[in-house]
Structure formats: structure tokens, C-alpha cells
Amino acid sequence: MKLFEQQELQVYNSLSKSKEKFKPIHEGAVGMYVCGPTVYSNVHMGNCRTFLSFDLVFRYLKHLDYKVRYVRNITDAGHLENDGESGDDPILKKARIEKLEPMEVVQKYTVDFHTTMAKFNALPPSIEPTATGHIIEQIQIVSDIISEGYAYEKNGSVYFDVIKFNEDHTYGKLSGRNLEDMISNTRELTAQSEKRNPQDFALWKKAEPQHIMHWPSPWSKGFPGWHLECTAMSTKYLGNKFDIHGGGMDLKFPHHECEIAQAEACNHESPVNVWMHANMLTLNGKKMSKSTGNNILPDELFTGNNDILSKAFSATVAKFFMFQAHYRSILDFSNDALEASEKGFNRLMDAYRSLDGISTSEKSSMDISAWRQSCYNAMNDDFNSPILIAQLFEASKFINGLKDGNETISEKDLSILKTTMHDFIFEVLGLVDVASENTGDGNKLEAAITLLISLREKARANKDFATSDQIRDQLLEAGIQLKDGKEGTTFSIQ
């Protein structure tokens, strides 16, 4: 029996604004598309939060035994900073600044993105298509939309006719906007726009002479509109209708709204069952952003080389911090919050590691099966990782009680406890036990510390506290903490 048959997953759908029972179109298989980064600069922590949120979704779906096809694109064709004629393409801009070929810019930051995601122990998606690799598919969609009568050409550019579309469809249903309001509230001053009305958006843009990334098309030598690539790549790899489409909250409008319009215009059906939006990571109470500079980069976090934090934090601690908040809540990035998370994370890892030394009894003093289900209940409730983590801390408390002999556990329950802790910490949350990783040649280090512990025991027996305290304090300075318990001394590496 597959796990998903035993667990009822509820997912919040941005489209219906409510939690819905998750039921994939094809039983046992899930198609998920997530809008990836535009690769014209290093991804910052805010970008990472979104991708880690969906990594959690991916991991949990897989854990539930779903076969998941996870498609996350790379936007490697730049898009104009404003929809007018004077817009700038960030990739071209960056290429000028760094004196690189545009595709060199793209390559450089794609590699950075992959490296960063690997540091966060995020799983690679099943397919990672690029916009420039799907120009033909995008041109085809533009043709289809024109044939359907929802787009028009002007001077070699093609625009989506939102008003026409809205006559027999609903534009704005995802973001809760209505077209009449939008039109009446427009303070549009761009008089010489080619668009019939300001709500229209570009499907194809004719390239200006200085625009060096361009492709031939029936309308002009040009480049595709921003919203088109996601429609092309999601439907190509997942079909005209698929289960989950995710992305950052800031993409809800206009990007995802336009994706819906494009897909409905040419495929006559709504493309996505469940729309998921991950909320923003803020810094100083404001959204992290590439353009405003209000951001912190992953490497600045890992090295401690930044003005925001008092010290360096590991990728896994940063991830743990983010998962202590729900993916749909705004989360503010701060030193205090990270420090608190780091301490909590270390405590959780200590408890997990001490599972190996637990001895069993006849009966358990905690209902392990009920606890295990409560972990699933947390994740089943729209991937509520903070509740899951709270449950892991409940288990930690129990494990510590076992260690101190205040609690008991049966052999069978211990096995369930170990498996469940392992699955949720490492498989679902995708955390990494940094301390044990640091001791790759851990046996040697462990032998050395064990020796020091026994020397300290001898000193203590002889009441030579100067020596015993020196061993304890100097090890602590080196980041190794000795812990005296009833069963003897153990240690943990910070």
C-alpha cells in the first residue's frame, strides 16, 4: 500500500483561496511546475526560500510514494524591465557591464544557482528546461493564440488582447482582480504604446537593433514575451492540464494570471489544478529584491561576510529557520531569529544522535504511533513544517527522557521512532547533520575525544579539578562540548 493512500494531503490553492484535498489527475503521479530564476545575477536568500519551499513539497510528495515529475525552468532570455519600448533587458544589461556574451552571463548564474541549491541540499528537479531552448514551442503558442483570435500583431510585435479574452473568459481570477477595475484605475500615460490597451501583454517583441538576443519568427526577428515560456514548457512536459504550479507570491500577478490566459486561449482549458504561492522572505521588514539591493546572498550567509549577521550560519540552519515558518507566511530574516533556530537545531540533532544509545523496555511511556501520525498530520495540512518541527521537538524531549531513564520505550516503538525521525528530518525536510558531516574522519576525532574524556574522568576521580576543567573548557573553546550524564560523558560538536 502506498503511503499516499493512508494519508490525506490538503493543499492550499491560491485559485480557490482555500485548502483542498489533493488528488492528482493521474493516480499516483504528480506533475508540478515551478517558476525558476532569471539568471542575470546571483540568487539571494529570498529566491532560495521559494525554491526550498517547493523542494519541501517535492520531497514530501515523493515521501508519500507519489511519482513526481517536477519541472522548474531557467529564464535565460531577458525580459524588458518595463513593457514600453524603452525597456531594458537585465541579461543584456549585465552582459554589457561584465563585458560578456549574454549566454556567458546566463551560464555563470545558472551554475551559481545550481551550486547554491546543492549547498541547501535541495533535490534537482526532474526537468530543468530553458526559455531559449523552447523558442519554437513559444512561437507555436503565439500562432495558436492569434488563430483563436485573442492576439494581434502590431509592427512585428504580438500582443495578447486581454479585453477580447475577458469577453468569454475571466481574466484576473487568480489574483482577485477584475478587468473593469483595472481599466478604470489605470493612470496610463504611455501614449505611443503599440498596445490596444494597457492591460494587454507582449507575446512576441520585435527586437530593437541593440537587442542582441533574438530569433526569427513569422512576425519579426525578435524574442518571446516573459509569460510565454512557462506556458510553453509546462504544457510541453506536463500536458495541457497538470496538478501543481508554484512560484513566488510576487509572480501571482501579472505573470501567473497571464499564463492562465495564454493556456486557456489556446488549449480551451484551465492549465493548472492547484496554484501554490510561496511567500516573501523580508529583510528589515522589506521584501528582498535584486534591484533594490535589499538582500543577502547565500555565500554571505555561509561565510559570515555581511553587515546583517553577527556570525556565519550553515545552509542547513538557514533552511531550518525558514521551515520554522509556514511557506505561505512572510518571514523576516534576522540575526536573533537565526541564532534561536541554530540552537534549536543543534538540540534536535543531539537528541537524534542519542537515539543510538537507547535501551529498550517492555512498554513505551509515550504513544509513538500517535506521535508519528501527528508528524504526518502536520505535513498533510498544507505542508505545515513549523508544526512538524514542533512534533520533532516533542520527540526530542522524550528521547532525552529515555536517556535519563525517566521514560521507557519498547523495541518496536524505538524502531518506529528512529525511522520516523530519520525520514522527516533528512528525507522530508532535507536537513543535514552538519556536525557529523564535519567529522568525515569522525572515528579518529571520536577516539581522541574519548581519550580526553577518560583522562578527565581520572583527574576528577583524583579531585584534580584544575586538569579536568581545563580539558572541558578547552574542548568547549574548540567547539566540542562535553555532557556529563548519568550513563557517563558524551560530547557534541558545534
Add this chain to the structure above:
RNA sequence: GGCAUCAUGGCCGAGUGGCUAGGCAGAGGUCUGCAAAACCUUCUACAGCGGUUCGAAUCCGCUUGAUGCCUCCA
């Protein structure tokens, strides 16, 4: 200006009608040669004002404040 979201204890952050988050920090205790760790106890809050209800942090209204989107953005 329009649309939307949010406001929880010292800090971070769950929770959506009656029962409980959790982490960090603080206080007291057990343990210890002294500590640390661990354990136990404790501090018990829901922006303000009204309304609905037997009962509201949770529903409704208003006020205040903050944020996001409306232009590239995770």
C-alpha cells in the same frame, strides 16, 4: 489610487469558535566537585474599538499600523 494579505507573550513563530503549539531568551528546582548538558516547574499573549455568540485570538464591521502586487522580480 486600486487589489490583496497580515497584526499573537521579551524575541521568532504555529493555531482559526470552547482543550495544547513549538523554538530562543528569562526565573526557580533536580543533577553536578563547580559548571554545562539534560530533566521538571514557571512566565501564558493574541493591535484598538464595537458587534454576533452561552462562549472569540479565531466570525463580522470599523479604526490604526505594516507589507505585497498593480513596472523586471522567488
